[in-house]
Amino acid sequence: AERIVVIGLGRFGTSTARTLHGLGYEVTAIDIGEKQVADASGFVTLAAQGDGTDEDLLRSLHVEQSDVGIVAQGESLEASVLATLVLKRLGIPWVVAKAASDLHGELLRRIGADQVVFPERDAGTRLAHSLAVRQINDYIPLTPTTGVAKLPALPHFVGHTLAALYRDANLPLSVLLIRRGQTLISAPADEERIQVGDELILAGSDRAIDAFANGRE
Amino acid sequence: AERIVVIGLGRFGTSTARTLHGLGYEVTAIDIGEKQVADASGFVTLAAQGDGTDEDLLRSLHVEQSDVGIVAQGESLEASVLATLVLKRLGIPWVVAKAASDLHGELLRRIGADQVVFPERDAGTRLAHSLAVRQINDYIPLTPTTGVAKLPALPHFVGHTLAALYRDANLPLSVLLIRRGQTLISAPADEERIQVGDELILAGSDRAIDAFANGRE
Ligand SMILES: Nc1ncnc2c1ncn2[C@@H]1O[C@H](COP(=O)(O)OP(=O)(O)OP(=O)(O)O)[C@@H](O)[C@H]1O
Numbered sequence: 001a002e003r004i005v006v007i008g009l010g011r012f013g014t015s016t017a018r019t020l021h022g023l024g025y026e027v028t029a030i031d032i033g034e035k036q037v038a039d040a041s042g043f044v045t046l047a048a049q050g051d052g053t054d055e056d057l058l059r060s061l062h063v064e065q066s067d068v069g070i071v072a073q074g075e076s077l078e079a080s081v082l083a084t085l086v087l088k089r090l091g092i093p094w095v096v097a098k099a100a101s102d103l104h105g106e107l108l109r110r111i112g113a114d115q116v117v118f119p120e121r122d123a124g125t126r127l128a129h130s131l132a133v134r135q136i137n138d139y140i141p142l143t144p145t146t147g148v149a150k151l152p153a154l155p156h157f158v159g160h161t162l163a164a165l166y167r168d169a170n171l172p173l174s175v176l177l178i179r180r181g182q183t184l185i186s187a188p189a190d191e192e193r194i195q196v197g198d199e200l201i202l203a204g205s206d207r208a209i210d211a212f213a214n215g216r217e
Numbered sequence: 218a219e220r221i222v223v224i225g226l227g228r229f230g231t232s233t234a235r236t237l238h239g240l241g242y243e244v245t246a247i248d249i250g251e252k253q254v255a256d257a258s259g260f261v262t263l264a265a266q267g268d269g270t271d272e273d274l275l276r277s278l279h280v281e282q283s284d285v286g287i288v289a290q291g292e293s294l295e296a297s298v299l300a301t302l303v304l305k306r307l308g309i310p311w312v313v314a315k316a317a318s319d320l321h322g323e324l325l326r327r328i329g330a331d332q333v334v335f336p337e338r339d340a341g342t343r344l345a346h347s348l349a350v351r352q353i354n355d356y357i358p359l360t361p362t363t364g365v366a367k368l369p370a371l372p373h374f375v376g377h378t379l380a381a382l383y384r385d386a387n388l389p390l391s392v393l394l395i396r397r398g399q400t401l402i403s404a405p406a407d408e409e410r411i412q413v414g415d416e417l418i419l420a421g422s423d424r425a426i427d428a429f430a431n432g433r434e
């Protein structure tokens with residue numbers, strides 16, 4: 001299995017380590033705090049207490065054999081930047097680092113981070129878009145004004161065909177897929193009737209998705 | 218315009234307030250720190266310094282006229298829970314609160330939060346899935362093993378038709394949409410040829426998306 005090292009077990013690092021372990025990866029996790037290490041030992045291959053910027057410690061844990069490194073600390077810029085640098089010096093082919101600001105992200109890229117993530121910033125954008133359409137459960141931006149949204153089958157959808165919903169809405173929008181239980185119906189026909197419990201994946205402008213979901217013209 | 222109050226201007230609160238302001242909402246932001254309030258005055262309608270759990274302060278800012286309230290503090294459970302309670306007592310119809318753990322989330326729901334978000338946990342899940350397929354830019358989970366992924370047009374896709382890519386991949390997977398510049402091509406025909414700069418929205422099992430993106434059987 002691919003080997004992944006996660007440095008920093010805050011909310012983000014813990015979630016990443018736990019999900020990777022569930023997907024079958026071999027995960028080594030390092031944190032400076034005793035409690036975080038003790039909690040993690042239940043869902044990673046190896047949990048070690050120590051400083052992620054300490055190259056000797058990382059070598060002693062054979063971290064240089066990892067396929068991916070994840071630097072998941074946010075509060076201290078110094079720890080984040082030094083840990084990223086050390087992982088690249090150890091020769092890890094793909095290093096992901098979490099950034100707290102654009103400037104922090106730029107710094108990480110310049111010292112060799114292969115991917116920079118902004119968990120809180122992205123969550124804020126997603127929430128703001130989903131407030132525009134209260135029913136949206138999830139959203140992938142495509143352009144500044146269009147996106148792909150996941151919507152539950154709302155009461156005024158159930159029992160209607162897609163053709164009827166499109167006619168009512170009269171908007172540039174399309175239902176790309178319907179999830180019905182564990183079945184995925186992609187490119188559904190216009191005659192498909194929406195059932196209770198369906199989930200719809202739509203694409204279109206934010207305004208069109210908003211009007212479609214709220215049953216407005 | 219709909220009125221929204223945001224309490225707490227950390228990374229998440231700032232991103233939410235900034236995006237909402239950009240979408241045309243009237244945003245009031247409150248933070249206990251002077252610097253956060255000064256920084257926010259450039260991208261919100263009103264920025265005020267003070268304690269989000271102080272009901273008199275919120276009334277003096279006419280917060281009870283808001284359509285949505287967002288509690289964006291994470292470190293202190295007490296501040297998060299009390300601010301959520303105060304917003305519901307003021308009669309705000311939709312209150313979103315950020316939670317740092319499942320238990321915190323449950324507590325918020327029981328005292329009346331209409332929506333609970335877990336920015337760091339969700340970002341960890343998304344990152345873990347995207348590491349399975351390095352090229353995934355974004356991901357919406359559909360079932361525990363399937364999802365919708367956004368992928369750039371990879372070098373081995375460009376110039377090929379979807380039919381050829383499906384034949385090579387031989388997997389249960391479908392391309393729901395292609396974004397080409399500002400144009401969205403939904404339910405693309407099999408003869409559609411992928412161009413440089415396209416972005417693909419795919420649906421299928423994680424394993425199928427992984428094999429498709431990495432050009433493996
Ligand atoms: N030098 C270091 N080496 C290893 N672990 C560290 C180091 N510095 C901090 N940590 C750990 O990293 C974790 C997350 O760090 P921090 O609090 O800086 O980030 P955060 O952005 O608040 O995290 P999150 O939002 O994911 O909860 C903490 O558990 C902390 O103990």
Ligand SMILES: Nc1ncnc2c1ncn2[C@@H]1O[C@H](COP(=O)(O)OP(=O)(O)OP(=O)(O)O)[C@@H](O)[C@H]1O
Nearest residue numbers: 225226227228229248249250268269290291292296
């Ligand atoms: N009682 C309060 N009233 C108003 N603002 C507050 C209060 N307590 C904390 N804040 C502010 O909320 C912001 C975010 O708080 P906190 O650090 O608790 O959360 P966080 O989860 O680390 O944030 P993020 O991950 O979004 O950066 C900070 O700017 C802080 O000044």
